[in-house]
Amino acid sequence: MELVVIVLNKTEYLTEILDGFMEEGLKGATVIDSAGMGHIIADHIPFFAQFADLEEDNRNHSKTIFTVVHCQQDRDKAVKVVEKTLGDIQKADTAFIFCVPVSFVKGITSGGCGDKS
Secondary structure, three states: OEEEEEEEHOOOOOOOHHHHHHHHOOOOEEEEEEEOHHHHHHHHHHHHHHHHHOHHHOOOOOOEEEEOOOOOHHHHHHHHHHHHHOOOOOOOEEEEEEEOOOOOOOOOOOOOOOOOO
16 A cells, blocks of 8 residues: 655646546545645745745645555556646646555555455
């Protein structure tokens, strides 16, 4: 199992990404509000404000999506959904994704890879 973490700067695509997860059979994601360090520093130290995107609507806002997947194929499905929705995530202020191994889980269905139950 792996924990897939997606930091989404283009928050207007959140629902589309979650819908894509459901279409791919991925469920159980958790979404939290988050903010990048550069934006927080810019709020407190005026010198750094020149380096932050100061657009009012997105100034300090991103969403972080957490989902535990059972296998590499499900991880790849999650990444595919994000890339299909956003395009090239190598572009600044889109999203970034990382995964970490999960050695213990309790409280969620422990079905195998691709399990739709």
